Amino acid sequence: xxxxxxxxxxxxxxxxxxxxxxxxxxxxxxxxxxxxxxxxxxxxxxxxxxxxxxxxxxxxxxxxxxxxxxxxxxxxxxxxxxxxxxxxxxxxxxxxxxxxxxxxxxxxxxxxxxxxxxxxxxxxxxxxxxxxxxxxxxxxxxxxxxxxxxxxxxxxxxxxxxxxxxxxxxxxxxxxxxxxxxxxxxxxxxxxxxxxxxxxxxxxxxxxxxxxx
Numbered sequence: 001x002x003x004x005x006x007x008x009x010x011x012x013x014x015x016x017x018x019x020x021x022x023x024x025x026x027x028x029x030x031x032x033x034x035x036x037x038x039x040x041x042x043x044x045x046x047x048x049x050x051x052x053x054x055x056x057x058x059x060x061x062x063x064x065x066x067x068x069x070x071x072x073x074x075x076x077x078x079x080x081x082x083x084x085x086x087x088x089x090x091x092x093x094x095x096x097x098x099x100x101x102x103x104x105x106x107x108x109x110x111x112x113x114x115x116x117x118x119x120x121x122x123x124x125x126x127x128x129x130x131x132x133x134x135x136x137x138x139x140x141x142x143x144x145x146x147x148x149x150x151x152x153x154x155x156x157x158x159x160x161x162x163x164x165x166x167x168x169x170x171x172x173x174x175x176x177x178x179x180x181x182x183x184x185x186x187x188x189x190x191x192x193x194x195x196x197x198x199x200x201x202x203x204x205x206x207x208x209x210x211x212x213x
Contacts, residue, residue, distance in 0.1 A: 012203040018090030022062040035196025046076035086122035096135035119151035
């Protein structure tokens with residue numbers, strides 16, 4: 001948490017940590033960051049390391065293209081999680097659960113968890129699938145099991161804004177990309193930016209309340 005000296009407004013620190021193979025989660029993460037920054041957050045967007053071998057990536061043109069495009073972007077570290085007041089995890093669905101790449105990163109947080117450093121932060125998530133009913137809700141619910149173990153505070157968009165009735169994604173922003181044939185819609189972009197604004201607002205309220213106490 002930092003404070004803006006000009007108007008004494010708390011600036012929440014938000015880390016968006018995601019895995020994206022072909023770019024959908026990358027796009028959602030950018031929209032989420034934009035919404036959080038609109039609301040006055042300081043944001044870090046970090047991808048997790050790719051675990052797949054080069055020969056597997058090369059079998060999918062979109063995967064290879066995105067892999068090459070983000071090759072030089074920073075990867076997430078434990079320090080990014082410790083730095084943040086709120087952490088947003090993003091992952092495509094893998095058999096109704098999060099990807100092995102994001103799971104591997106979360107598993108590196110064991111030391112911080114054991115020291116109580118992950119408790120009392122705000123957490124949320126975002127996801128994507130190839131098909132309309134391919135496991136978006138189950139993936140986010142599975143992810144949120146980890147938040148409970150952390151002792152974290154879960155903040156989802158719910159149905160707290162009219163855009164949520166257009167997208168129907170109360171568990172967190174999500175997109176079905178039709179195996180790469182369906183671009184992220186304007187409604188989904190708006191809902192994702194809204195989720196970024198909401199997590200910033202709620203995190204600021206929590207931080208201000210703690211400071212007052």
